[in-house]
Amino acid sequence: MNVALKTIVTINENIVEISRDLPTVIIGERINPTGRKAVLAALEAGNFDLIRDDAVNQVKAGSTVLDVNAGVPGANEVELLPQLMKEVMDVVDVPLCIDTANPEALEAALKVYPGKALINSVNGEEKSLEAVLPLAKEYGAAVIGLCISDSGIPKTAEGRLEVADKIIERATGMGIAIEDIVIDPLAMTMGADHLAGALTLNAVKLIVEKYGVNITMGSSNVSFGIPDRKYVNAAYMAMAIHAGLTCPIANPMVTEIRTTALAADLALGRDEYGMHWIKEFRKRKKK
């Protein structure tokens, strides 16, 4: 299909639309203790200055949706996640991508969220489908579906599509609009398997052809353990956007990430008269 479904997320009066007809949305990834010791320490200490700065800086750098993750080992995520969100919402007014594996924390977060959030994430495991989809439905949130099933991460593009099939079927069957489902086909490192990147690009193609849904991924994962990652990340993100990626989860403060998304939009005719490119170029030069 050539349909470009539109996912809408909001906060207060602000609306962000995600679609293959519109510029790429970079979901800012930095407010996450996983792999970022400074965020972990800040969350453990209950000191939110760093996190507030991360929020402001990511929005300045062009993110229009921010991922928020409070997964600190041993912490009470049910309390910490809403608190973290409050700190972020105090300083920026962009929709949030609520990133948790804990359904109770997810519900606590959805309860306090003033708008239509993006849930990160449900996956194809029975337990996850049963816990997360009812919350997405109840709170009217959009939801990211990860291509993992009860038997693990499929090792073929067709297998990833099958998990997407299952998530989409189950969600729409309970009345969640297909526009509110964003699929993450999982970007895995090519440092461990040199075919991993190609597999994910093929999965994107298959899923987009079949459903036209929006696609997210942590595209920089492909380069873990590979030298000169920035070049690999830039090329991979451009190719993934060409394949159908619409809202990568990434760090917008990395020049190559931001310029690649903008350049890809320009190359796909999504940046009328190149105005966006020119405007961001001027912003870069002022620094």
Next chain:
Amino acid sequence: MNVALKTIVTINENIVEISRDLPTVIIGERINPTGRKAVLAALEAGNFDLIRDDAVNQVKAGSTVLDVNAGVPGANEVELLPQLMKEVMDVVDVPLCIDTANPEALEAALKVYPGKALINSVNGEEKSLEAVLPLAKEYGAAVIGLCISDSGIPKTAEGRLEVADKIIERATGMGIAIEDIVIDPLAMTMGADHLAGALTLNAVKLIVEKYGVNITMGSSNVSFGIPDRKYVNAAYMAMAIHAGLTCPIANPMVTEIRTTALAADLALGRDEYGMHWIKEFRKRKKK
């Protein structure tokens, strides 16, 4: 079709294969007086030092085929082109892409060329088809077909495909193997038309789906007149390779060009165990 046709070009004992199953071939673009005043002056003066250096440096930087163009206004290209080729062949042993609009110069060049050359180019105009295809056939060369017809450069992807249809039909009709035809769908600047890049990506997709032929283009053309060109060029080349570009005509000495081609190959599973990426990384670090 999912066929990946293989174009073979040679010089003396050296063979270069171009195919979507193999790493991207960067056809080095620098030996061309168009837009390079130093090359123009060198050719006018009959001083080939710069050109010999350009040949050596492009091959060092990873080009396995070199474009050679002797189109100096007012010069006798029939003499100058073979002379230029001789100078290049003295210092490097990679197949040449013979770049001329002059059929007599082309024949003079093919006569002295020790192998199977790549002709740059024939196009869809009657005059060009009649002059160039018989030479490709007679000398057993591969040939680049530009998507220009008697009525100009088509303004749609389907129109570019129609010109490719015409060139392929005419060439194969006279016994040229389809593997020996490489199509250039024409990359035009997005500075003049912000939809120009998307149009060419779509044309690549259509042509590749229909024929599986190899695709070339001067992909950096898309960024003429646009600031911070290098980011646009890198993203566009990655997307074009994803769409089906196999042998861009580009400057391999520009880091972003070379790294993008290598990263795209890695991302498409064409670089087993990432060995190529690692090797080139080490080369860059040594500089």
